[in-house]
Amino acid sequence: MMNTETVDVVIIGGGIQGCATAWNLAKQGISCVVLEKDHVARHASGVNAGGVRRLGRHLAEVPLSQRASEIWPQLDELLDADTGFKASRQIKVAENEADMAMLSKRVEDVRAMGFNHETLIGQQALRSLLPAVSPHCVGGILVEGDGSAIPYKTTTAFARAAQRKGARILEGHPVTAISSNGNGWEVNTPQQTFKCQALVNCAGAWGDKIASMVGDHTLLTPTALMLMITQRMPRFMEGVVGAANRPLSFKQFHNGTVLIGGGCQGFADRDNNQAQVDMHGLARYAKNACAIFPLMDQARIVRSWAGLEGVTPDKIPVLGPGAKPGVFHAFGFSAHGYQLGPVIGETLAALVQNNPLPFSIEPFRYNRF
């Protein structure tokens, strides 16, 4: 007879969202277990670019992102661990007047919502912040107080902190079936059965599969997002840089290596747990990086990789209750969920307890497509 156990909440997925949820629940005295099919931070939560960014977010995400940015600077202390968080600036570069007009409109939109973290800057300010930027760049948006952290460290820090508060994190426990037992849910893994009142789906690139197990159908594309890193270079910049009109995410670490990404896709093979790079996409990153920072021309790439992430049609997450009581979803962050981790943990803990939220999550409902 298989071992059956009862907990308040079962969380599916040991990425940053799942582990942050476990930590928030556990510290409020709610018993929970995280079921992770591989190991914590194995996929997108462990191998992303580590940008902690409010800049340029979809307007629906801005309030959540703003709240997350309040938590990030305290996170090391809260979790009693090193997440590698370093506050710095984020800049989105405009290469011509058309870019500038688009960015200017964007800053106005964000201000109209009552947020003023984004500031439009001109060419002179841009050059003083980024001396290595190409002379053709004319300005951009600046956000101070964003930054970056180390994804693997952050996610495992949430996991360890949750465990210290009594949450259990079971790795190598894939969910094989979910059923409603009239008075809650039953979740099966090959090793064990869990009975719970609430079920939280943080399954990332597998989020739609878990959702359909509880009868919620949504749209999600498993995607292989690519990054590459150079060998060490003399320090030439601070902060994280993107571009208004090119896929680019660009950051120099303190050790001198430069991380280049930007949302180009490789080959995703969700069923085999694999993501492979597509050199043609990386070539595009290379071209974009050299266009914005000409000194990158002779930089040497030492490594590239891809991670599996779930992307929704409108590129904002599925977040909120499912059709049946006691089901909550948080997946499909479409390559920008890392910064939101701390606030998603808070939000799901509130949803599970039926507490009010300080912002609307209506735009993220699972059945919007």
Place this chain on the structure above:
Amino acid sequence: MKYDLVIIGAGPAGMSAAVEACNLGLSCLLLDEQPRGGGQIYRNVGRQTPKGKELLGPEYQAGLPLLKAFELSNCKHVAGASVWQISAQGEVFYSVAGTSNAVTAEKVLITTGAQERPMPIPGWTLPGVMTAGGAQILLKSPGLAADEAVFAGCGPLLYLVVWQYLKAGVKVKAVLDTTPRSNYLKAAKEWRAALAGRSYLKKGIKLLRDIKSAGIPIYKEVNRIAAIADEARSLGTVSFCTPKAELQIETQHLFLHQGIIPQVNLAMASGCEHHWSTQQLCWTPKVDDWGQSSQQRILISGDGLSIGGAVAASLRGKLAALQVGYENGKLSVQQRDTRGQPIRRLLAKELAFRPFIDTLYRPAEQFRKPVENEVVVCRCEEILLKDIKSAVENGCMGPNQLKSFTRCGMGPCQGRQCGNTVTELMADLSGNPVEETGYYRLRAPVKPLNLSELASLYDEH
């Protein structure tokens, strides 16, 4: 452009495969890093003076007819090409003179050969310390050989290079032979293998006799070798122990060698499965009798498969070409097998010697796994033995996690110079079998690549 077969590496395996494949009527492209064919073993074989030919010996000369046959074949040869990725879709990415290219291949044959086993002793990163293979490259490139050097380690290549230095009139200060005494006893039990390779054995004995009669001091059963810096932070002294004494020799050049192991980076990064060879103490690709790897498009042959020497590499290259010819419909299964048979007989004969050599020159533990805490293991990221020990104490289980813990193996060499050491070290420290401990998960590009080079690939599309 799509080829039936793209071969990577122009050593004996690659050139033989190319000749065979072209004879079968396959369209064939060979990509190689060097300006001319020959690989490491036959480097510059087509361009030696009579004096050079003499000192590099008759086995080196044996590469010449193969090189000629290769040059006469229909195989398209791109020299100076550095291959940095093979995709699962059969695209082979490579750079020539700073520009990237991609070709599509029905089948890819990896013949990237061998590399020297890392020998992490105290001070091995000092300027002036190189490998014996490096010393040989200096010799094959006129006028670069280093005078008054000390050679340390074990394996046939070590003595071959010393002998070549001797013939070139370059003075060698001493040879420190690290072969443990117990190896001789174990190797004696492989007398059948020794007999099978008696022609090699005879040559080896002659080399040794020449070296001894030239008066080069040979220290036996050497252990605890350390390279010590001079005031200029370059190599100044080599210290070592023999069973009888602790000794020091002043020298500017120390050449280290503990045998060679397959160069597996490209095969691993392409997703080919590997296993740990307990005979040769290294990772080797899993292949069938023809060299077919676990990846449908990729075959592997030559010393990149397992160490067998130039003649075996050449034979394995031919077998791989026959298999590609069969899959391409140029040969029936019977034709393939019939043609393969005599090649296999020669191969078996050639490999019969290996158990003797592998046993005799099995590197001592202390030269595979450093003992002193301050010894550098990963040269690129300057990770010391004590850093790895402390990572394992903190729960780090294997080489991949070690990257997250310490950055070990994450530098430009992609673990070539530390991977083998790290695998064996971590197996020891964690008490797990080597096979289970595993290796670094390798990432493209396999060779360092400039951003502008990579960007040039985008221009095409």
